[in-house]
Amino acid sequence: MIKxxxxxxxxxxQFFCKKFDSNTTDYIEIVVQISNYYLQITVNDDTDELIVHIPSLIETNQYFIPDWANNFTxxxxxxxxxxxxxxxxxDLLCLGINGVIPSIVFSSLASEIKVGLVNYGK
Structure with missing residues (x-):
């Protein structure tokens, strides 16, 4: 298993997301496809902690691609x-993309994942 x-x-x-329903702007699951691997981010409903897992395969037709994904693919x-x-x-996960400073911040709140896109004024 890969670490x-x-x-x-x-x-x-690519980034793939699932929402609880169409009335929310937050996510219940985010999958980051990195080469041939999948980084799955979910929330523990009891503790509101982010759970990061690398499954061997994910069926991506159950997800949608968010508007912000193209900035990072x-x-x-x-x-x-x-x-x-x-x-x-x-309850916080940061990804540094194309650099060693945070580009995307995932945080958990009320059993959902909030996404923050960091802009350094470029």
Whole structure:
């Protein structure tokens, strides 16, 4: 089984998302396809922690591609940070794409994943 750190330097192929329903702007699951691997991000409903997993295969026809995905496809994953809050909960994940500074921030709130796109004024 591949480890998350082995994905560093590989090219992002696509982002796939699932929503709880059409009335929300947040996600219940995000899958980042990195080369031939899938980085799956979900939320633990009890603790609101992000769960990061690398499954062997994901059927992507159950997902949609978000509007913001094209900003990051065909670029390399250069860093990945999993961050815990002061209580020890893993509720933030940052991806550094094409550089070693955060480009996308995934955070959990109310059992959903919020996405923040970082703009450094370029």
């Amino acid at each position: 998350v750190e082995n994905l560093i330097g590989l090219s992002i192929t 065909k670029k390399s994953l250069m860093q990945l940070w999993g961050i815990e809050n002061e209580k020890g909960y893993s």
